[in-house]
Amino acid sequence: MTDNHCTLPTLVRQPFERRAFISYVLSAITILAAVAACIPLFSVLVMLIYRGGRRLSLEIFYALPPTAFESGGGFGNAIVGTLFMVGIAAAISIPFGILAAIYLAELNPHSKAAQIARFSAKTMTGLPSILAGVFAYATVVLTLGHYSAWAGGVALSLLMLPVVLLTAEQAIIMVPRPMKEAAYGMGCTPAQTMIKVTLPVAMPGIITGVVLAVARAAGETAPLLFTSLFSDYWLQANEPTASLAVLIYNYSGMPFENQIELAWTASLVLVVLVFVLNIISRAIGQRKK
Amino acid sequence: MVTNPLGLDDSSGLTQPPSAGDIFVNKSFKALTAFFTWATILLLAYIVFKIGSEALPAVSKYGLEFLTSTTWDVNEGKFGILPEIWGTLYSSLLALGLGGFFGIAIAIFLTQDFLPYRVEMVLKNIIELLAAIPSVVYGLWGIFVLIPLLRPMCNFLNTNFGGIPFFSTSLSGPGMFPAALVLSIMILPTVAAISQDAFRAIPLKTKEAAFGMGTTRWEAILRVMIPTASGGIFGALVLGFGRALGETMALAMLIGNSNKISLSLFAPGNTLASLLALNFPEAGNHETSVLMYAACILLLITLLVNIAGAFIIAKTGSGGK
Structure with missing residues (x-):
């Protein structure tokens, strides 16, 4: 060198x-x-x-919430209430979202209506959850004149709808073109193609979106605060209804050790529920590939 | 009616035109989907309309003064949301600073070949699970874990550096800083996910070209990758900001709900969303209308920010190709 x-x-x-x-x-x-x-x-x-x-036991699943200085108790009514309201929300938003998604993805994707609807759905994903509650209060609670599980369900459905709609649209678009064309080529009408070929193929993707939306709705508190309120008794759909999320919020501010412990246990139950739903949706989403 | 226009042999009976029933089903199916498409549009319009019309009495009574006055007194009928607007923007900006930094750092860490693919995927899933935890659980965690943890540190800063406006009060419990910290954890997954998409959308050749010219890894990232992905990253930050503005529960539980404007990080404050969460359940008729006015303002701010974010991402194709 x-x-x-x-x-x-x-x-x-x-x-x-x-x-x-x-x-x-x-x-x-x-x-x-x-x-x-x-x-x-x-x-x-x-x-x-x-x-x-520490507090996890069978009792919390069937007992009612304790009063101020009582020990023990559980939140069976809150679990039932959460499931019921998420069920209402799913019953509204799933058919609504999937039917709109079919139009957006397949039947008329480039029409003005489809473009505005897509934009509306994207805007609604950014809607603060508290405003869904304000809207449900203005429409359902003020009309019926009382707080109810229905109002809570409507508020949650507003948050689920855009998630269901946009993921279902993507899932339907992802179905290979040749499969749809084969169905048309055999003389299927667009409706038959959609129902017999496209939807079954797109189903895993659609279910992924639905499960994610359910997981999101189950953890929402803000829309329920003044639509379903809270209750210490078992579910009555026309009365104020307990939910896990509102229970955690209410009990976290209480000066009683028993209630605070229950808030932690309710959080554990809620997070396990949400994580299980997330893992299910991932498992379904992965399998379709 | 021509039943066999092309003159094909259909004597086998295998081919048939759709029956009247099929055509009817097809038409009604199309009409049904079109109906729900329009329903989506009308729903959003109706949400805006409904909240707006409920707020109308308060809007006409208080006008723009509502936005600039600072008292909220139900008994005297005085309402102003300047402290809430300030608190909303201040907490969201703090959260954006923290969450944005960590979010982009994670996006870089997960896309720039720091880790084997499998580890990348595990970490990506962990970050996504952060987004799955309900905000009320973060609130609970903030009250019982984060605030006790932060208090000695914050009070140390207050006693020693109290002259700086940011540290001018002590943290007695809930306050702006713990709220913003939890908020930043909540927007981090949003920022990380969208920025990752932006980085992944960059063609491999771009990076190869940079490395081929002898850059170090970080020269490539800072001078080539980040500028290329900047559109997507910016969109991610705007959408994260939008999420922070509308987040309710964690803030209602952690920010302290005090109607004061303060620059101090450790003073309690309030936000529009938590004002709604706290006052709505017990509001009388008149206060409800006033709260609807506040909801309108929140709706307006978040819609603007979200539309801007979506527009930026669409415009830059999420990767700035």
């Missing part, structure tokens, strides 16, 4: 050369940031298991 006068620069990067050093430092910062972002998740989970797990 010393024979000729130019020396080749080494192509191996020196760790303390300025450019390489900056790169390493930034990498370290990124890794730290990513790890730090996972801490809250683990902290929440650990606390849920630690504080919520």
